Amino acid sequence: MTSKRARLTVRSVLSGFLAAALLGSAATAAMAKETFTVDLVNEPSSLDPQKQWNPDSYYVYRNIFDNLVTRNDAGEIVPQVASAWKQVSPTEMQFTIRGDIKFQDGTPLTAKDVAFSIQRIIDPAFASPQLGQFNKITKAEASDDKTVTVTTDGPYPVLLAQLTKLSIVPEHVVEKVGDDAFNLKPVGSGPYSFEAWQRGVSVTLKRNDDYWGDKGPFETVTFRAVPDASTRVADLQAGTADLVVSLDSDQAAQLQTAPNAQALTALTERIAYLGINTGKPPLDDKRLRQAIAYGIDREGIVEGILGGEGKVVGQIVSPAAFGWSDSIEPYPYDPEKAKALIAEVGDGAKAELQFATAPVFDQRIVQALQQMLTEIGLKVEINMTDMATYLKAAQGPRDSQPMLSFGRWSCSCQDADGIMYPLLESDSAWSRYSNPEMDKLLNEARSTLDEDKRRADYEKASELVKDDVSLLPLYQVAIIYGASKKLDWQPTANESLFLNRMSWQGE
Amino acid sequence: MAAYLLRRFLQAVVAIFGVMTLIFFVQRLTGDPTYLLVPETATKADIEAMRVSLGLDRPLIVQYLSFLWGILHLDFGRSYVQNVPVMTIIAARLPYTLELTAGALAVAALIGVPLGIATAMWRGRSQARGLMGFVLAAQSMPTFWSGILMMMVFGVWLGWLPPSGAGGWKNLIMPSVALGLLSMATFARVARTAVLDELSKDYIRSARARGVSTGRLVRRHLLRNASIPVISISAMEISQLLAGAVIVETVFAWPGLGLLTIQSITGRDFMVVQTIVLLGAFVTITLNFLADLLYTVVDPRIRLTGTPG
Numbered sequence: 001m002t003s004k005r006a007r008l009t010v011r012s013v014l015s016g017f018l019a020a021a022l023l024g025s026a027a028t029a030a031m032a033k034e035t036f037t038v039d040l041v042n043e044p045s046s047l048d049p050q051k052q053w054n055p056d057s058y059y060v061y062r063n064i065f066d067n068l069v070t071r072n073d074a075g076e077i078v079p080q081v082a083s084a085w086k087q088v089s090p091t092e093m094q095f096t097i098r099g100d101i102k103f104q105d106g107t108p109l110t111a112k113d114v115a116f117s118i119q120r121i122i123d124p125a126f127a128s129p130q131l132g133q134f135n136k137i138t139k140a141e142a143s144d145d146k147t148v149t150v151t152t153d154g155p156y157p158v159l160l161a162q163l164t165k166l167s168i169v170p171e172h173v174v175e176k177v178g179d180d181a182f183n184l185k186p187v188g189s190g191p192y193s194f195e196a197w198q199r200g201v202s203v204t205l206k207r208n209d210d211y212w213g214d215k216g217p218f219e220t221v222t223f224r225a226v227p228d229a230s231t232r233v234a235d236l237q238a239g240t241a242d243l244v245v246s247l248d249s250d251q252a253a254q255l256q257t258a259p260n261a262q263a264l265t266a267l268t269e270r271i272a273y274l275g276i277n278t279g280k281p282p283l284d285d286k287r288l289r290q291a292i293a294y295g296i297d298r299e300g301i302v303e304g305i306l307g308g309e310g311k312v313v314g315q316i317v318s319p320a321a322f323g324w325s326d327s328i329e330p331y332p333y334d335p336e337k338a339k340a341l342i343a344e345v346g347d348g349a350k351a352e353l354q355f356a357t358a359p360v361f362d363q364r365i366v367q368a369l370q371q372m373l374t375e376i377g378l379k380v381e382i383n384m385t386d387m388a389t390y391l392k393a394a395q396g397p398r399d400s401q402p403m404l405s406f407g408r409w410s411c412s413c414q415d416a417d418g419i420m421y422p423l424l425e426s427d428s429a430w431s432r433y434s435n436p437e438m439d440k441l442l443n444e445a446r447s448t449l450d451e452d453k454r455r456a457d458y459e460k461a462s463e464l465v466k467d468d469v470s471l472l473p474l475y476q477v478a479i480i481y482g483a484s485k486k487l488d489w490q491p492t493a494n495e496s497l498f499l500n501r502m503s504w505q506g507e
Numbered sequence: 508m509a510a511y512l513l514r515r516f517l518q519a520v521v522a523i524f525g526v527m528t529l530i531f532f533v534q535r536l537t538g539d540p541t542y543l544l545v546p547e548t549a550t551k552a553d554i555e556a557m558r559v560s561l562g563l564d565r566p567l568i569v570q571y572l573s574f575l576w577g578i579l580h581l582d583f584g585r586s587y588v589q590n591v592p593v594m595t596i597i598a599a600r601l602p603y604t605l606e607l608t609a610g611a612l613a614v615a616a617l618i619g620v621p622l623g624i625a626t627a628m629w630r631g632r633s634q635a636r637g638l639m640g641f642v643l644a645a646q647s648m649p650t651f652w653s654g655i656l657m658m659m660v661f662g663v664w665l666g667w668l669p670p671s672g673a674g675g676w677k678n679l680i681m682p683s684v685a686l687g688l689l690s691m692a693t694f695a696r697v698a699r700t701a702v703l704d705e706l707s708k709d710y711i712r713s714a715r716a717r718g719v720s721t722g723r724l725v726r727r728h729l730l731r732n733a734s735i736p737v738i739s740i741s742a743m744e745i746s747q748l749l750a751g752a753v754i755v756e757t758v759f760a761w762p763g764l765g766l767l768t769i770q771s772i773t774g775r776d777f778m779v780v781q782t783i784v785l786l787g788a789f790v791t792i793t794l795n796f797l798a799d800l801l802y803t804v805v806d807p808r809i810r811l812t813g814t815p816g
Contacts, residue, residue: 053545124556127560129544129545129549131556133546199599200762201673201762235671238666395551
């Protein structure tokens with residue numbers, strides 16, 4: 001995949017996005033690809049990889065920085081900055097650091113930088129939003145230039161999966177210029193180096209020609225902030241953008257007839273689910289929850305609303321994550337059975353159920369869910385608030401958590417622990433479920449290094465979720481990008497945008 | 508005159524202080540931004556750590572006083588989301604807003620005012636009705652629709668203009684037209700009424716009786732007198748344009764303050780929202796004040812209270 005990069009050497013005075021804008025798509029096509037333009041939704045919040053957490057930021061900074069380990073296009077964890085690793089004790093993992101990596105300022109990357117990066121992100125005073133992903137790490141120490149030992153507060157099977165998101169920052173630069181200046185002018189060791197940030201408009205990266213690994217196919221890459229999806233599609237059709245993010249299935253269909261553009265899709269590690277407050281009447285009645293499970297036509301949602309982009313699942317663990325089991329089937333759509341269960345419950349089923357949602361979620365799906373539940377005889381009231389209010393309620397005390405909610409969960413770690421633990425363990429912020437059996441399974445699975453045992457525990461946990469309808473998994477979410485027909489790229493489940501895994505079929 | 512100015516100035520200070528206080532408390536009533544800043548998987552402890560690092564754990568009154576104290580030092584705080592001083596963000600966006608406002612105002616005034624004059628001079632004739640129909644259509648089209656339509660025609664099909672973003676002067680054309688068309692109707696209507704008003708006055712009739720040509724009449728007599736309502740409407744329209752650019756800026760990905768406002772409100776970036784609102788209040792109040800002053804320059808008949816003739 002990464003090997004067939006186009007070699008682009010033709011230089012032209014009229015390069016770049018301005019020229020593309022002036023001359024239109026026809027003229028751009030004839031030129032070699034020096035400048036690649038990506039339309040994001042918003043500009044990055046921050047380019048310090050440890051200071052912010054949102055796609056528009058990591059789409060950009062994951063090209064400036066290398067991670068300790070990474071996932072290949074097949075989703076397997078493979079070496080990046082660390083060439084090898086071994087578990088030296090149940091709580092210690094030793095990483096061997098490549099010796100041939102240089103930061104973009106020419107300084108070699110050593111084990112000290114790796115240890116520094118870990119210590120920086122786990123320092124509570126630094127208040128990284130990613131702290132929760134690394135808070136099992138108690139320390140990281142470099143014993144020489146090539147060896148780092150990472151210690152966790154117990155056996156922690158998800159360590160490697162979490163470390164795929166650990167960007168390595170240069171200790172000497174951060175220490176010298178401070179966090180604020182580093183945020184404005186980041187220096188990493190990745191395939192692209194930071195060039196300019198025109199605030200509100202664009203971030204420009206330049207190819208790092210000394211990069212140790214696969215080099216990027218484009219000399220310059222511009223990431224722009226284009227909040228409206230129709231505008232992103234127009235940019236793509238006009239040839240002023242080469243890759244755009246976050247399209248829906250209607251926009252993808254629109255691109256099918258475009259002469260110069262294509263839709264690129266991938267099933268992500270994200271699972272859309274219906275959250276249920278199992279601790280509050282009337283949904284503390286298992287029969288009602290089962291009625292909900294039978295009453296929702298998931299195929300209908302995926303085919304009818306999402307244009308087939310997505311995959312119906314019966315587990316909250318994503319097929320792209322460790323802990324997925326092939327043996328658990330979703331509930332069949334059976335409205336008659338649902339109605340029978342509701343009749344059995346009787347008066348208890350007549351209470352009004354608040355269905356919490358926020359504008360970021362696809363309201364077509366929320367309304368379809370409401371309608372399906374109404375059809376089987378439940379009273380469902382959609383309660384739309386802004387995202388912050390929704391998040392606060394969802395993570396609040398059990399009593400004030402929403403009765404029903406629609407969510408799209410991702411832990412960005414592709415491991416069942418990051419999915420099931422926060423959603424189903426009794427004491428977790430998001431959990432609306434309390435079951436000692438579930439807690440035991442989840443706690444055991446997160447504290448053993450035995451993969452087979454973990455797999456078995458998660459399969460049992462998923463069966464329990466299905467049987468008890470602790471929540472209702474709906475479908476695996478697809479991510480849709482729009483791209484120039486000349487772009488050759490396979491998007492991955494972890495919603496990353498690695499430029500050096502793309503290639504360009506120029507003439 | 509001096510007393511009048513002083514009174515207006517004090518009114519302005521009170522108004523700005525009021526706006527500032529209101530926006531500070533109303534925003535905080537709406538809830539907590541911390542949840543938006545952490546990944547879904549964050550634990551309660553992480554969320555709390557983030558809240559402390561943003562200073563949101565302090566009592567509200569302490570936060571308010573530190574906000575006021577900052578403003579007295581021209582320190583508007585740091586953005587929660589971008590982690591840089593608010594002024595850095597606003598200073599980067601302000602020029603784009605000014606460009607777009609100027610562009611839209613030019614479109615609105617340069618098309619709207621002549622249209623208004625023409626419809627007044629041709630009152631009752633079919634040309635006037637046709638022109639008013641055009642004005643009405645331009646005003647009624649929702650910008651998100653007319654914007655996308657323009658983008659498809661001039662950006663995608665014809666390829667004459669870049670569909671979105673900021674860069675050269677070509678990027679400015681479509682957003683300016685989309686935004687200006689809305690205000691154009693206001694300008695046309697105000698200009699039309701003002702001209703009709705003047706047309707019925709004695710000095711126009713006597714000028715006509717003297718045999719002054721229509722062109723000269725419009726240029727020398729009418730425009731000067733009819734311009735006062737147009738000036739006052741400009742002041743109001745500029746503040747409208749500054750505030751109303753949200754949709755146009757979103758559609759065309761124009762990096763002005765309107766877009767920033769929406770992004771900051773949805774991201775609960777309190778410090779940024781506060782400063783934008785403060786800036787907006789300041790600009791609106793200043794513009795109204797300037798418009799009042801301008802009347803006296805254009806029309807010496809207007810006398811202000813407390814000033815000797």
